[in-house]
Amino acid sequence: MSVIIVLVIISVIVAGSFLAAFIVSVKKGQYDDDYTPSVRMLFDDNVTENKTSN
Amino acid sequence: MPLVEAPVRKKENPAKTTVQCYHCGESCDRSIADDGHFFCCDGCRFVYGLLKDNGLCNYYDLSNTPGIKARGKFASEKFAFLDTPEVIQKLLSFSDEKQSQVTFYLPQMHCASCIWLLENLHAIQPGILFSKTNFQRKEVFIAFSHSETSLRKVVELLAFIGYEPAISLSEEEAKKEKKVSRKQFYKIGVVGFCFSNIMMLSFPEYFSSGDIAEGTLKHLFIYLNLLLALPVFFYSASDFFVSAWKGLQQKWLNIDAPIALSILITFSRSVYEVLSGTGAGYFDSMSGIVLFMLAGRWFQNKTYDSFSFDRDYKSYFPLGITKVENGTEIPATISSLRKDDHIIVRHQEMIPADSVLISGEANIDYSFVSGENTPVARKRGDLIYAGAKQLGGSIELRVIKTVNQSYITQLWNNNDFFAHSKNGEKSFIHPWSRYFTAVLLAVAAAAGIYWGIADPKNVLPAITASLIVACPCSLLLSATFTFGNMLRYYGKNKLYLKNATVIESLARVNNIVFDKTGTLTYTSNAEIELLGLLSADEMAAVYSLATESAHPLSRLIKEHLLKKTAVFALPVEGFKETAGKGAEGFINGVAVKIGSCRFVTGYHDSRGGSAEVWVAVDNNVKGYFAIHNLYRDGVKEMVRKLEGSGFSLHLLSGDNSAEQEKLRAFFGKKTPMLFNQSPKDKLDYIKNLKETGTASVLMLGDGLNDAGALKQSNVGIAVSENTSQFTPASDAILDSSKVGMLNAFLSYALAGKRIVLASWIISILYNFVGLSFAVQAKLSPMVAATLMPVSSITIVSFVTVATSIAAKRRGL
Numbered sequence: 001m002s003v004i005i006v007l008v009i010i011s012v013i014v015a016g017s018f019l020a021a022f023i024v025s026v027k028k029g030q031y032d033d034d035y036t037p038s039v040r041m042l043f044d045d046n047v048t049e050n051k052t053s054n
Numbered sequence: 055m056p057l058v059e060a061p062v063r064k065k066e067n068p069a070k071t072t073v074q075c076y077h078c079g080e081s082c083d084r085s086i087a088d089d090g091h092f093f094c095c096d097g098c099r100f101v102y103g104l105l106k107d108n109g110l111c112n113y114y115d116l117s118n119t120p121g122i123k124a125r126g127k128f129a130s131e132k133f134a135f136l137d138t139p140e141v142i143q144k145l146l147s148f149s150d151e152k153q154s155q156v157t158f159y160l161p162q163m164h165c166a167s168c169i170w171l172l173e174n175l176h177a178i179q180p181g182i183l184f185s186k187t188n189f190q191r192k193e194v195f196i197a198f199s200h201s202e203t204s205l206r207k208v209v210e211l212l213a214f215i216g217y218e219p220a221i222s223l224s225e226e227e228a229k230k231e232k233k234v235s236r237k238q239f240y241k242i243g244v245v246g247f248c249f250s251n252i253m254m255l256s257f258p259e260y261f262s263s264g265d266i267a268e269g270t271l272k273h274l275f276i277y278l279n280l281l282l283a284l285p286v287f288f289y290s291a292s293d294f295f296v297s298a299w300k301g302l303q304q305k306w307l308n309i310d311a312p313i314a315l316s317i318l319i320t321f322s323r324s325v326y327e328v329l330s331g332t333g334a335g336y337f338d339s340m341s342g343i344v345l346f347m348l349a350g351r352w353f354q355n356k357t358y359d360s361f362s363f364d365r366d367y368k369s370y371f372p373l374g375i376t377k378v379e380n381g382t383e384i385p386a387t388i389s390s391l392r393k394d395d396h397i398i399v400r401h402q403e404m405i406p407a408d409s410v411l412i413s414g415e416a417n418i419d420y421s422f423v424s425g426e427n428t429p430v431a432r433k434r435g436d437l438i439y440a441g442a443k444q445l446g447g448s449i450e451l452r453v454i455k456t457v458n459q460s461y462i463t464q465l466w467n468n469n470d471f472f473a474h475s476k477n478g479e480k481s482f483i484h485p486w487s488r489y490f491t492a493v494l495l496a497v498a499a500a501a502g503i504y505w506g507i508a509d510p511k512n513v514l515p516a517i518t519a520s521l522i523v524a525c526p527c528s529l530l531l532s533a534t535f536t537f538g539n540m541l542r543y544y545g546k547n548k549l550y551l552k553n554a555t556v557i558e559s560l561a562r563v564n565n566i567v568f569d570k571t572g573t574l575t576y577t578s579n580a581e582i583e584l585l586g587l588l589s590a591d592e593m594a595a596v597y598s599l600a601t602e603s604a605h606p607l608s609r610l611i612k613e614h615l616l617k618k619t620a621v622f623a624l625p626v627e628g629f630k631e632t633a634g635k636g637a638e639g640f641i642n643g644v645a646v647k648i649g650s651c652r653f654v655t656g657y658h659d660s661r662g663g664s665a666e667v668w669v670a671v672d673n674n675v676k677g678y679f680a681i682h683n684l685y686r687d688g689v690k691e692m693v694r695k696l697e698g699s700g701f702s703l704h705l706l707s708g709d710n711s712a713e714q715e716k717l718r719a720f721f722g723k724k725t726p727m728l729f730n731q732s733p734k735d736k737l738d739y740i741k742n743l744k745e746t747g748t749a750s751v752l753m754l755g756d757g758l759n760d761a762g763a764l765k766q767s768n769v770g771i772a773v774s775e776n777t778s779q780f781t782p783a784s785d786a787i788l789d790s791s792k793v794g795m796l797n798a799f800l801s802y803a804l805a806g807k808r809i810v811l812a813s814w815i816i817s818i819l820y821n822f823v824g825l826s827f828a829v830q831a832k833l834s835p836m837v838a839a840t841l842m843p844v845s846s847i848t849i850v851s852f853v854t855v856a857t858s859i860a861a862k863r864r865g866l
Binding site for chain 2: 033
């Protein structure tokens with residue numbers, strides 16, 4: 001049954017690393033703005049390309 | 055160069071000659087054109103040119119006519135105060151040798167094109183290194199190299215392309231707010247992590263009904279649960295303890311008190327069970343409750359970041375002003391103004407303090423203060439009140455009162471203004487939670503007494519179990535989710551509430567006070583009637599003259615003619631505008647005059663009432679345009695419905711009583727109508743109304759002149775034609791196009807209260823089931839762990855569905 005102990009510890013560590021990743025993402029400001037990035041990702045051309053194309 | 059053909063998707067009615075300005079979308083004629091696009095004014099064309107030269111025409115492809123109408127060039131010295139080191143230091147969030155960083159609030163930001171343009175500012179001004187927007191907060195973060203550009207230049211660029219930042223020197227508060235909201239995410243994250251792991255580790259316990267064969271495993275699971283429960287209790291649940299403690303200190307039992315008690319008892323009993331080896335505890339239920347309640351709070355508190363509901367007069371006033379000292383003009387901050395200082399106020403600038411006119415032609419727009427939008431002329435030596443705007447040339451003034459002692463700002467120094475803080479209004483949830491707590495304690499005590507006689511070893515388990523299972527969390531959950539969902543429905547219909555307690559206040563309203571100008575009438579639209587005869591050529595001449603003029607009435611006439619006839623702006627020679635009087639010029643060699651009766655005809659205007667613009671062509675008076683207030687669509691309907699629902703209505707107007715007859719057609723005979731009301735009169739009226747007994751007052755107003763009344767009322771709603779503009783401090787901001795829906799808004803608030811009560815009945819039923827287990831001392835962790843999430847989920851889904859149905863029924 002000791003394998004369960006190992007599994008439990010591993011599962012807690014895995015879940016803990018997700019928690020840590022979540023905390024880091026909040027700290028980096030990913031949750032400060034939950035709207036603008038959804039619009040920003042649709043802008044495909046950057047300005048310099050735009051100037052030279054056509 | 056990108057290909058910029060006129061977009062075909064723009065719908066154009068071929069029968070009409072009017073087109074939309076390619077930049078701002080305002081209807082205009084075809085006189086100003088560039089690259090096959092038409093513009094309403096040179097300002098819009100310049101902005102288009104600037105963007106085109108920098109390869110930023112994508113701006114026009116992302117959305118139709120995204121631009122903001124350029125309101126003429128701002129005075130070159132307007133932003134001079136941004137060169138003063140103390141202001142720079144206050145505004146910058148970071149600065150080193152290479153770069154400076156600053157965050158601006160841009161109320162005009164409204165579409166995807168705005169985001170795109172603002173994030174490509176570096177293409178226009180090379181000194182800007184990086185810019186990033188936050189659309190919901192309407193903020194832009196800009197990093198610039200201060201060796202290549204300056205704060206002032208950055209702001210001037212923003213103002214030129216239409217996004218003039220609203221600069222306030224008290225930004226510290228906004229920063230604090232941001233930190234708090236992050237804390238909330240940490241807490242939810244931690245409790246979510248702990249809850250899911252505790253549940254996983256509790257499953258063996260559920261399925262073996264307490265008998266796990268392997269002793270070491272059982273101990274491992276239980277102790278791990280205890281370990282995982284610690285951050286939930288000490289970190290994630292801390293808000294409930296803090297709030298309950300604060301309530302108790304003020305001798306007030308708020309809703310967090312029974313919740314904190316329940317969490318505390320669950321935790322201590324569970325710890326006792328684990329350490330004494332008598333059971334597995336109720337950590338799963340405890341972390342579940344905390345997770346649900348924190349998520350509920352987050353849902354409810356997701357309010358409108360970009361609106362400010364707590365502005366005082368300072369946010370209306372400019373930050374910088376030009377002072378004259380010993381003949382030289384120096385930029386200064388408003389707070390440094392003293393009595394007898396001389397100041398220069400330019401076109402479109404606001405007068406910051408009560409002053410006397412020394413020189414220049416003053417044409418004063420008091421619309422901010424009184425809601426009256428016809429500018430008035432002032433002579434040398436006249437007193438001009440703070441809050442007025444100058445239109446036309448620059449004027450020199452002598453300050454006679456400091457900024458915070460001026461007529462309009464005195465309202466804020468009035469003690470009445472702060473005496474009745476609305477936080478004093480208690481939510482109806484609190485008294486209910488009190489009864490709930492009292493009943494709960496009685497049940498727990500009865501169970502304890504019963505077991506004290508029957509079987510003393512069951513006393514403690516029965517009491518604690520009752521307190522654990524009958525947690526009032528469902529009461530809190532039903533209220534938070536109901537109001538949270540309602541806030542979203544209100545927001546969808548352009549009524550933006552400050553917070554959820556406003557809904558409860560709305561449900562109590564029985565008196566409604568309206569302001570007239572700007573609230574019931576349009577501010578930028580009017581009913582125009584031409585009394586007299588004009589030929590087509592004369593119409594065109596009047597149109598051309600009106601296009602040149604900066605006066606608001608000219609703009610109304612211009613729009614009116616554009617709508618009615620096919621006109622085209624002709625060149626005006628010898629254009630001359632006399633502030634407060636009118637405009638004149640030569641069109642095709644014919645002298646045309648438009649303006650006041652006195653200016654055009656030479657006679658005094660004897661009749662009061664509506665505003666008039668007289669027209670003379672070649673010195674022959676041709677007639678006049680009568681300009682009447684235009685009442686918003688649906689006002690009549692709304693008033694009738696509100697009266698039908700039994701609300702007492704009142705009307706307070708800062709204007710004269712010229713419109714009284716017209717208003718009588720809208721309102722019933724019983725409605726009190728008061729005219730010529732000063733801001734203080736309005737405040738006192740509402741105060742008296744509240745003091746007469748049971749009245750709960752809703753005030754609708756728009757201008758700074760209503761600010762006192764909005765604050766004094768139980769619910770103050772600021773009506774705004776453009777929600778990106780400044781509105782006075784209020785509990786809610788309503789887009790003016792939705793004023794007619796007031797009736798639906800009020801009845802929805804009432805429905806919300808009923809939904810909360812209904813969901814409480816459901817939660818009390820669950821509590822009965824739980825309590826029946828608890829008082830028999832039979833509450834196993836399994837029962838507690840199923841009952842709590844099931845009751846929470848039922849209640850959350852019930853209130854969500856019920857609020858949506860209620861909204862649909864009312865057409866929201």
